[in-house]
Amino acid sequence: MPTDPRDAMRAWFLGPRAENAELLERLVVESLRDHVFWRRNYHPEDGFAIREMDKRQQGYEETVATLTQELMGLLAELKRDVPFFSGRYKGHMIGEQTIASQIGYFATMLYNPNNIAIEISPVTTRLELEVAGQLARMIGYDPSRSWGHLTSGGTIANFEALWLARGVRYLAVAAAGAAGELGLDLPVRLPGGTTAPIAELALWELLNVTNQDTLDLWERLWQSAPRPEVQRALTNHSLAAIGYQEYSRRLALDYGDPLPAGVALVAATAHYSWEKIVRALGIGSNQLVHLPLDQFYRMDPDALWERVSALARRRQPILALVSVCGTTEESAVDRLDQVLQVRARAERELGATFHVHSDACYGGYAAAVTRRADGTRRTAAEIRESVGTDWPSEDWVRAVEALSQADSVTVDPHKMGYVPYAAGAILVRDGRTRHLVATDPPYLSPAEGPAPDTERFLGRYILEGSKPGAAAAAVWLSHKVIPLDERGYGYLIERTVAGAHRFHSALAGADLAPFRAVMLPVPDINIVCYLLCHPSLTTLRAVNEFNERVYARMSLTRSDGRPEYIITRTRLRSPAYDGAIDPILAALAVGSVDEWKASGPEGLVVLRSTIMDPFLAAPPPAPDHVRGFLGALRRACTEVLGAGGAAAGLLS
């Protein structure tokens, strides 16, 4: 009989009351002693550098005293930290860590492997590549063709995605230059389906070869001349070598075309780190084009089509389109299937194409919901039956299945993978892409070029260098215990969605009179957004102030540091939320869209609860934290409006 995930889940975490403390302690002590005896058994004939008599010296004892004292101080201070383990925590995205990841991290940290190279991490580099293969399989990539690795987090993963996308987008231009230099004529497939000799292509055409055709072209180039010559010729024409300043000048010279700056299209809800990324890459934040949302906070595919057509008309290349699977503010899941249809149409009708990236840092693990134990896909109806709600829709499943067609996907194990920081991941559909950013360290021998035995020298292909093998082991062990399907992570995330739905409907239906909760739509995954109002609050500013103060009472910034429940908040601003604001303001019945737009950075304060607690929808005798939350929210509202001075300020 297969393991029942309802029972299994109770062994996945330390637990809100540390119910599994004995288990974790047993494994921690076992791992530590196991490491200790490794040391003892390694050449036991060697003597001792630290002797028992040394431990009787005053300096030794003083050091132990300092260490113990300072540690006790640190432990005391850490009690001011966020009680993410409790059902009372309904704030920013942070949840429990799995016991497997905690013990995997700790045990491996004692060995401190460095996953920059397999030479110094023979075990954990392999685990890292295994983890990447597991995630690839979960989202529907072919693990034998795709490639991926762990990063320190989502920002670096997304950075690499755009870095790789840029490499592919400009590759055909470099290949054309190289082919010219080497006197080669290579056929290139264009998005419309026709094939033309590379020398005959205009700059715009070279910039609009699909990723797959670009990489095929690149492989043909390597096969058409001796390797060192191809290497030299490609380098002579690659943006990575030439740099933007010289590159722009060259293109203007070679093609008589000043080449409008390449843009990156992102959903208006895209994480703010995309701005860092385009700035750092030298693309410039002006080239970060934000696309409108629909009222479910998803990228609007019609608006995307219009923007793509407009860009194609003025021959402005698109480096990449960033779609989101699980926005960090609302957990919205873009209709990636429709986004991909827009690209297919652009290829057919406009001869234009672009790299499609899905930023699934937050939501990526939700793809586990769509997997049966044998790896096949579950239907939406099957999932709905399992969750016990009307989630997910057929559209949701289509959107998540479409991850398999994205050119790259980023997914953070340290978010819905429930592992400790720092663990992000990037996956690319066509593993050949990694060679475009490869850099060789000096100790690689000449024979060790792009050959199989260097494939596990991760430092060649990634932005970071030295990196903890412990993070890879943590994710790996967690995936071993909690599989990436309906038995494991799929079930876990179903439970958080069930909790989020329960939370949403309870709050929507609650009698909070004289207060009233205005709900944002039922979330695509598990972040619930809402705001509170009161008849006396008649301006947007007053509503914002009120909600900001409710937040202040329900967060650790509260003056006594002891909120009953903990939530967080964000601000919906124009123009990002133009497509979504109407129904909210209508429900709020305060302020107008024009007023909201005019408020600029002030925007609309919205309260947020990320439901990562898998026990929120658990039946009694589990504690009922939905009911508890409603009571606490009501008390917070009353306290804010009750305090005379504050109310006067709000109502003005």
Next chain:
Amino acid sequence: MPTDPRDAMRAWFLGPRAENAELLERLVVESLRDHVFWRRNYHPEDGFAIREMDKRQQGYEETVATLTQELMGLLAELKRDVPFFSGRYKGHMIGEQTIASQIGYFATMLYNPNNIAIEISPVTTRLELEVAGQLARMIGYDPSRSWGHLTSGGTIANFEALWLARGVRYLAVAAAGAAGELGLDLPVRLPGGTTAPIAELALWELLNVTNQDTLDLWERLWQSAPRPEVQRALTNHSLAAIGYQEYSRRLALDYGDPLPAGVALVAATAHYSWEKIVRALGIGSNQLVHLPLDQFYRMDPDALWERVSALARRRQPILALVSVCGTTEESAVDRLDQVLQVRARAERELGATFHVHSDACYGGYAAAVTRRADGTRRTAAEIRESVGTDWPSEDWVRAVEALSQADSVTVDPHKMGYVPYAAGAILVRDGRTRHLVATDPPYLSPAEGPAPDTERFLGRYILEGSKPGAAAAAVWLSHKVIPLDERGYGYLIERTVAGAHRFHSALAGADLAPFRAVMLPVPDINIVCYLLCHPSLTTLRAVNEFNERVYARMSLTRSDGRPEYIITRTRLRSPAYDGAIDPILAALAVGSVDEWKASGPEGLVVLRSTIMDPFLAAPPPAPDHVRGFLGALRRACTEVLGAGGAAAGLLS
């Protein structure tokens, strides 16, 4: 009586034979239980989500079984990992971790704080900024004016350094555009010492304002008009917003100057990651100018002056100069004091300036050697007396003291800070620099612009986003137990230098007949390089092959996986090592410089031993691993030349 560091050091590490196992286990268990009881004591009135009866369910028990089994499998596999703890490990830079860092990481990981923002890491963000202050003080920065933070490692830290440097270098150009737009006239100080109105400056002059004068100018600009207007005007002209493509065009238009591409100057020994960095930033690897070395593997200041003059003559801006404090191959310490003199001369004589960065990722902690307990500097003679060798020279001390004058310094706690991965750090001398790369997340309220309370929102100023507070706590606790001066890290590094010197002179003086060791110079810190030869090896190729095979027998790649001692190797290639190769080839008496140059990537194989073991120079009864190593090396040499087939191959 102050604590004697000789005794204290024996409590700093778990130890080669896990001599301090009891201490570590006590602290681990204490930290875990302390966390467990935090959970139990947080609203004890809440019920239980996991009940004792749940633990009797089959699914629960199966999960515990899977977890335990897979963990045992992982622990077994980890035994193939690098035995870095042993005195027999003399390979790549990896050493013990301090007990303080191990326990600090583990204890804090249970709380899993995210140092992206103080809201979700109230304790560890503060610890991170404290650690940055400690490191700043160690290298001689004024902690009240400087700024710094931890990164996932040296590559990201160096990336940020060049990103910040670019921001400063192009800032005066943006300020000139903004001032023009706002109708302001601002005085600017030029490197020669004169002052001129900003509108009158040529592009070349704007690109050659010192960092301090640039930031002063920027502050004056903010004071000269309302903030939103300055913000808008600066954005209109900043590279970060405009991107390289449009920026180049604009400058050509505004200044009639096509602006040659900005370059980054690096020592020929600079880490290969600098190539990744300039590629990713859009600067291009062609703009990465490698400067010649002297025969101690340090940047040649005369060659630097020549290059700077040549660049100034053709009006090519220098974004940054990267000097190295502790090369990863040889632990060479650049004469940073002389580098800074070159810049001062360039400012005086050429009107040219640039950002000076010190990549002290490996060697930065060696600055602790120069500090007394009260924070004042030790003289070279004092240090020599303490180490008991003729190290360091007065020049070495001057070079290390010069870190205080670098514009930015990167230093990796996870290298000579002896803490687990991942912990790098960047420090900038003028903390105002951080505002040039700031990005605001949506939940920051409008009032929370660049104000004191957002200073601890690290995510605004750094490339990464979510990041482990546990890493900060690990470094912090380690610094508490092992201070950054002669009592702590200074003493620790002195002992490794003493060990490296002992190792170097023993190997140089050893009778290995018929083999002979050719030594590279005595290292600036603690990496010893050498190669072996034999009268029958008469070509460079044969010598390389021989050393490569000795390495293969003395590394974990050895077929039985059980090398007696473990070393690593690198390759000295032309042109990087042109300035250093002569004495080595002369001592080797095989091959010529021309032959070596012609060999391209083949180069010269050099064996390397990083001495991070502080007990290598310890007197008996500590094990004598220098003697043990010499025996093992001799056996490896004999085995390689003894095997008939192999020898035939080598001697051909």
